[in-house]
Amino acid sequence: MSRPHPSSIAALTVAQLRDAGPATVNVLARTLHVSRTSVENVLGTLIDAGTVTRALTGRAGVGRPSWSYSFDAGSGCVAGVDVGTASIRVVVSDLSGEVIADHSGPGVSAQRGGESKLAAVVDEVREALRAAGIPMEKLRAAGLALPGIVSESGIVLNSVVIPEWSGADIGDHLARGLGAAVAVDNGVRLAAVAEHHLGAAQLVDDVLYVSVGNRIAIGLILAGEARRGVHDVAGDIGRLVLPELRTDSGQISWTNGRTAAEVFSRARDGDAAAQDELGTFVNRLGRALAILVMAVDPARVVVGGGLSRAREEFLSPLRHAVARHLQVAAEILVVQARLGDEAAVHGALVFAFRQRAAQIYGMAPMSVPPITPLGDGARN
Incomplete structure (x- = not known):
C-alpha cells in the first residue's frame, strides 16, 4: 500500500x-x-x-x-463578482467560505468603453472590501460572472450585452487591476454551479438550470461538473426558444407590457391578450425544456432568473407544459431556484475557490469549502 x-x-x-x-x-x-x-x-x-x-x-x-x-480563515479573502448592465454585485468570503461582505453598485451600462467598464468592476470590488474594513492586500482571488460566451481559458468569445469585452482576456485585465488571481465564466453557468453547491440542487449531480429573466439561458451540471461544451456555447438557447427575442441584445420583447411583471399583472386582472401571450411563452419554454430533458435526463430542473419570483404563478403552468410535451411516465422535478438573484455571484465565488486554489491556499488541488451566504440585513 x-x-x-x-x-x-x-x-x-x-x-x-x-x-x-x-x-x-x-x-x-x-x-x-x-x-x-x-x-x-x-x-x-x-x-x-x-x-x-x-x-x-x-x-x-x-x-x-x-x-x-x-x-486561519481570516488570513485572506476571496471575492465573487456578478457583472451586469444594471448592477455589479460583489460578495467576499473568508478562506473558509463564510461570506463576510455583500455589496451592490451601479452596473456597467453608464460606462463608455471596455476599459471604463473594467475600471467600474475594480472600483466596486475595492468598495466592497473598504466598506467591510478588509485591506485590499488580503484579496487572494476573485471569480467573475458575466453575460456572454466565455472560453475555458477565460477569454470572452462573444457578449451582446458587453460587446466591448468580446475577444478580450478579461480575467487577465481584472487580475492586474485587483492584484489577485481571477477566474471568469458565463453567469448562467455559474448560477447553475451555485445552485448545485449550496442551493436547490445540492446532492444532485445531473441538473438542468434555466434562467428566465430579460433573457433565457441554461446551465447544465452533468455528473457533478458544469458542462461548457466543445465550443463553450452550451446553454445559449434563448433565440431558439423564442423567435421574438431581440437579435441585438437577446432580450425578451413583450407585447402586452414593458416587462414580464406588467404582463403578469395584466393577466391577473383578466386581460385576455396578456394571458394568451404568457400561455404562448410558457408553452414554448416548456417544449424547449422537454427537449433538453429528453436529451440529458436530469434529476432536477431548477428555474431561476427574474420570472422565478412569480413562484407558482409561473412554475405551475411551466411544469404542466414540460410534462405535456414530454409525455413520459417519469416525473421530472421542476423547482424554484433557492438563491434567486444571488446565484451568479455566489457561483463566481465557488468558481474562484475551484479554479484558483493554488493562489488561495498555496496548494492545489483543494476541495471547495461550504459557502455560507451573508444573512439578510447585513448587506451594504
Whole structure:
C-alpha cells in the first residue's frame, strides 16, 4: 500500500481543519488515516506559511504540551463578482467560505468603453472590501460572472450585452487591476454551479438550470461538473426558444407590457391578450425544456432568473407544459431556484475557490469549502 504524498496530506489537513474546526494531532491522524509523524511534519510547514495556527490546550504528560490546531480563515479573502448592465454585485468570503461582505453598485451600462467598464468592476470590488474594513492586500482571488460566451481559458468569445469585452482576456485585465488571481465564466453557468453547491440542487449531480429573466439561458451540471461544451456555447438557447427575442441584445420583447411583471399583472386582472401571450411563452419554454430533458435526463430542473419570483404563478403552468410535451411516465422535478438573484455571484465565488486554489491556499488541488451566504440585513 503506497503512502500519501506529503502535499496531499497537507491539503487534507487544511481541508479538515477548515471544514470541521480545530483538532489535535492525534485527532487529525486518526481522521485522515495517516501517521502522527506525517501530520506533525505538514503542520509545521502550514504554520510557517500562515495557513494554520496553534494554541496550547494543556499538557499530555510531564513536560509535554498539548496543542490544538486551527485553520486561519481570516488570513485572506476571496471575492465573487456578478457583472451586469444594471448592477455589479460583489460578495467576499473568508478562506473558509463564510461570506463576510455583500455589496451592490451601479452596473456597467453608464460606462463608455471596455476599459471604463473594467475600471467600474475594480472600483466596486475595492468598495466592497473598504466598506467591510478588509485591506485590499488580503484579496487572494476573485471569480467573475458575466453575460456572454466565455472560453475555458477565460477569454470572452462573444457578449451582446458587453460587446466591448468580446475577444478580450478579461480575467487577465481584472487580475492586474485587483492584484489577485481571477477566474471568469458565463453567469448562467455559474448560477447553475451555485445552485448545485449550496442551493436547490445540492446532492444532485445531473441538473438542468434555466434562467428566465430579460433573457433565457441554461446551465447544465452533468455528473457533478458544469458542462461548457466543445465550443463553450452550451446553454445559449434563448433565440431558439423564442423567435421574438431581440437579435441585438437577446432580450425578451413583450407585447402586452414593458416587462414580464406588467404582463403578469395584466393577466391577473383578466386581460385576455396578456394571458394568451404568457400561455404562448410558457408553452414554448416548456417544449424547449422537454427537449433538453429528453436529451440529458436530469434529476432536477431548477428555474431561476427574474420570472422565478412569480413562484407558482409561473412554475405551475411551466411544469404542466414540460410534462405535456414530454409525455413520459417519469416525473421530472421542476423547482424554484433557492438563491434567486444571488446565484451568479455566489457561483463566481465557488468558481474562484475551484479554479484558483493554488493562489488561495498555496496548494492545489483543494476541495471547495461550504459557502455560507451573508444573512439578510447585513448587506451594504
